[in-house]
Amino acid sequence: MRYEISEVIKKDQVMELVFGNCSKPKDLLGRHFIMEGQVISAYHPDAVKMEVISEDGKHYPMDTVERQPVFSLFLPHKRPFYYQIHMTFHDGNTYICNDPYSYEGLITEEEEKMFSKGIWTEVYHKMGCHKVKLGDTEGMYFAVWVPGAKRVSVVGDFNFWNGMLYPMHKMENSDIFELFIPGLSCGQFYKFEVKNAQGEITQMVDPYAVMNEEKESGASRMFDLKRFHWEDMRWLSERYRGNVLKRPMSVCEVRISELDSPDEKVQETVQDMGHTHILLRGTSEGEKFGAHKGFFEPAFYGNTPDTMRFFVNRSHKRNIGVLLEISPEYLRRAVDLFEKKNPQALNYLLANVLFWIREYHIDGFVFRGLREGAADFLTKAKEIIKKEDSNILFIGEQTTDKNLKSFFDFEWNLEIKAGVDKYLKADIHNRKKEYFQLSQPLMNGDFSHALLLLNKEISIEKNNLFKDSFIDKKASCDYDKLTGVRMSYGYLMGVPGRKAWDLHSHENISSQEYVKSLLRIYQEYPALYEYDPMRAPFEWINGMDAESFVLSFIRKSPSGRDNLLFVCNFSEEEKKHYRVGVPKNGKYTLISNSDAVEFGGEGRGEHQEVKAVSECWDLRPYSIEISVPPLATLIFKF
Known part of the structure; x- marks a missing residue:
C-alpha cells in the first residue's frame, strides 16, 4: 500500500468495514485530499477489480488494500473532478456508479445539536429518505437516528437487501447515520439494517417514512414530497385570520376506508349539505391514522401521500376544513415515547405533529382514547402547534382531568345526545320518567366549547363512543321513526355547541333535506354559533x-x-x-x-x-x- 494511501486508510478500519462493523465509512471511502494530492477509495464485497473513470473518460486502475475488496487510488494533484467507479465482479459482470461516499452530508452541525436538544422541529426535511440533487447528480438521501448501533446500512430492492453494500456514516456528535446514494428513484423499496453492540442484525422500516408497503413486514418506499403543488393559499390565509368561536362549525365524519377513489363526490356532498369541516376517521379494521401505519405515513386510499394531499387541497378549495382523528393506538405510542424523557424522542413527536400541519395543511386534530400521562404530551404538543398557527383545532373526549379540559378547543359532549337516544328508545308509556334525560344535561355548564355528534347513538363504552345509529339509516325507516329523527335533529341544532354528523347517515332524502335546511339556518344565524362571554347564548x-x-x-x-x-x-x-x-x-x-x-x-x-x-x-x-x-x-x- 502506498505511503500516501496509508495516510487515509488504516488496517483496522478496513477490517471493520469488511466484517460489517464500520460506523464511519466516509473516514476511509470516497475522496480525501492530502498534502501530496488526493486519495479515492471504494468498496464492494464481490468486486475483484475497480477503476476510477474521470470526467474526461480516462480510466485509473485502483489497487486492493490489505488483500480485501477495498480498492484505492492516489492521484498527485488536488484538483477536484467528477468521477465514477467501474467495478468488475467474480462472474465477469461489470458495473459503473457514482461514489456514494464522495458526497458531503446534508445535516449541518447546528441541526445535529438542535436534534440532540430535542428542538429541531423541521427534522423531517432531512431525516428519513428524500429525493435530492447534489451538483449534477440525482439520488436519494437517507438519515436515521439509531443510538448505540455498531453499523447501520441502507438495504433495498436496488442492492439485493445486502447490508454490506451501503453502510451509512455516523455523524460526529450524535447517533444519526446518513448517506446519499446516487441514481435511486422514487418507488423503490428500502429498509435500514442495524447491527447492534452485541452483533445482532435486524432490519427496520424508516421511522420517518411517508409511504410503506401494505403488508405487515413491508418495507418503506421512496417518495418525493416536494413535487406536490398546493392551491389553497386563500383558505389558509382566511384560516389564519379566523376566530373559531365567532364562526359556524359543522363537522362531517368520513371514514378513510370509504375514500377509495379520487373523485370529488365526498367534497360535493359535504359542501351541498353545508358542513364546514371533514373529519377523517379510522375504521374498526385498524385503518386508523397512526395505528399500524408509521407516524409520518397517511392511512389513505391509494397509500400515497399525494392522494391525501390532493384530497385536502381540493377540500380547501371548496372552503372545507380537514380534521384528522388521532387513534388511541397512535396516542399510546406517542405517550410511551414522550414518557422516556428522551430529547430525540420528543423532537420526533413534536416534529411529527407539525409535519401534518405543514406538509398536509391539516386544520385540526381529534383525539380519542385519552389515557394517563397524555396531558403532559398534549400540552407540549399544543404549545408548539399553537405557536405555529393559533387556529389549528384540538378536539378531545369529555374528561374530568382539568389539565386536559384546558387543553382542548372543543370537547365531545356525550350526555346531551345520549339523553335523546335514551328517551327515544324508551317505550312510549315510560317516556315521562325519561323526560329529564333531555333537559338535565343542559341545566348546568358552559357549552361554548362543546362538540355534539347529532346522528349517532352514543355509547359510553371505552373507545367506542360512536356506534351506528338506531335511527335514520335506511330509506325504509317507518314514518314515526323518521318524524322523531327530524324532531331530535331540530332540538340538537338548538342546543349550544358545534355540530358533527356522519356522511352516510342521512340516506332518507326527506330527512337529508331537513338537515340541509337546519345547516343553512345554522350558517345564517349567529345566535347558533357566535359566542360572547358577556352574554349567555x-x-x-x-x-x-x-x-x-x-x-x-x-x-x-x-x-x-x-x-x-x-x-x-x-x-x-x-x-x-x-x-x-x-x-x-x-x-x-x-x-x-x-x-x-x-x-x-x-x-x-x-x-x-x-x-x-x-x-x-x-x-x-x-x-x-x-x-x-x-x-x-x-x-x-x-
Whole structure:
C-alpha cells in the first residue's frame, strides 16, 4: 500500500468495514485530499477489480488494500473532478456508479445539536429518505437516528437487501447515520439494517417514512414530497385570520376506508349539505391514522401521500376544513415515547405533529382514547402547534382531568345526545320518567366549547363512543321513526355547541333535506354559533314541562337581533293552542318546521307568524299561542 494511501486508510478500519462493523465509512471511502494530492477509495464485497473513470473518460486502475475488496487510488494533484467507479465482479459482470461516499452530508452541525436538544422541529426535511440533487447528480438521501448501533446500512430492492453494500456514516456528535446514494428513484423499496453492540442484525422500516408497503413486514418506499403543488393559499390565509368561536362549525365524519377513489363526490356532498369541516376517521379494521401505519405515513386510499394531499387541497378549495382523528393506538405510542424523557424522542413527536400541519395543511386534530400521562404530551404538543398557527383545532373526549379540559378547543359532549337516544328508545308509556334525560344535561355548564355528534347513538363504552345509529339509516325507516329523527335533529341544532354528523347517515332524502335546511339556518344565524362571554347564548323558557313532553328555549345573538325560539314537542300528540312564554313583545316568525311537507311531514303548524301578547307565562312578561305538531321542532325568529 502506498505511503500516501496509508495516510487515509488504516488496517483496522478496513477490517471493520469488511466484517460489517464500520460506523464511519466516509473516514476511509470516497475522496480525501492530502498534502501530496488526493486519495479515492471504494468498496464492494464481490468486486475483484475497480477503476476510477474521470470526467474526461480516462480510466485509473485502483489497487486492493490489505488483500480485501477495498480498492484505492492516489492521484498527485488536488484538483477536484467528477468521477465514477467501474467495478468488475467474480462472474465477469461489470458495473459503473457514482461514489456514494464522495458526497458531503446534508445535516449541518447546528441541526445535529438542535436534534440532540430535542428542538429541531423541521427534522423531517432531512431525516428519513428524500429525493435530492447534489451538483449534477440525482439520488436519494437517507438519515436515521439509531443510538448505540455498531453499523447501520441502507438495504433495498436496488442492492439485493445486502447490508454490506451501503453502510451509512455516523455523524460526529450524535447517533444519526446518513448517506446519499446516487441514481435511486422514487418507488423503490428500502429498509435500514442495524447491527447492534452485541452483533445482532435486524432490519427496520424508516421511522420517518411517508409511504410503506401494505403488508405487515413491508418495507418503506421512496417518495418525493416536494413535487406536490398546493392551491389553497386563500383558505389558509382566511384560516389564519379566523376566530373559531365567532364562526359556524359543522363537522362531517368520513371514514378513510370509504375514500377509495379520487373523485370529488365526498367534497360535493359535504359542501351541498353545508358542513364546514371533514373529519377523517379510522375504521374498526385498524385503518386508523397512526395505528399500524408509521407516524409520518397517511392511512389513505391509494397509500400515497399525494392522494391525501390532493384530497385536502381540493377540500380547501371548496372552503372545507380537514380534521384528522388521532387513534388511541397512535396516542399510546406517542405517550410511551414522550414518557422516556428522551430529547430525540420528543423532537420526533413534536416534529411529527407539525409535519401534518405543514406538509398536509391539516386544520385540526381529534383525539380519542385519552389515557394517563397524555396531558403532559398534549400540552407540549399544543404549545408548539399553537405557536405555529393559533387556529389549528384540538378536539378531545369529555374528561374530568382539568389539565386536559384546558387543553382542548372543543370537547365531545356525550350526555346531551345520549339523553335523546335514551328517551327515544324508551317505550312510549315510560317516556315521562325519561323526560329529564333531555333537559338535565343542559341545566348546568358552559357549552361554548362543546362538540355534539347529532346522528349517532352514543355509547359510553371505552373507545367506542360512536356506534351506528338506531335511527335514520335506511330509506325504509317507518314514518314515526323518521318524524322523531327530524324532531331530535331540530332540538340538537338548538342546543349550544358545534355540530358533527356522519356522511352516510342521512340516506332518507326527506330527512337529508331537513338537515340541509337546519345547516343553512345554522350558517345564517349567529345566535347558533357566535359566542360572547358577556352574554349567555342559551336560555331556558321551560325545561320542566314533563306533563306535555315539550321543551322550549331561546338562542340569543350577541348583537341582540335575530334571536331564535325553539319549541320541541317530544310527545306523539299535537299540541294545539300551546302557550309559550317569551321575553319581549313583537312578532315571532316561524323559519323551520320539522313536520313540513318537503321534509316528509304532514305540514301541520306551518305558516305561523304570531304576535306576542302581554300575558305572563313561563315566568316571562309576554307569551305566544301556537300549534305544535307531534314529534316536531319549531324554530321562530324574533
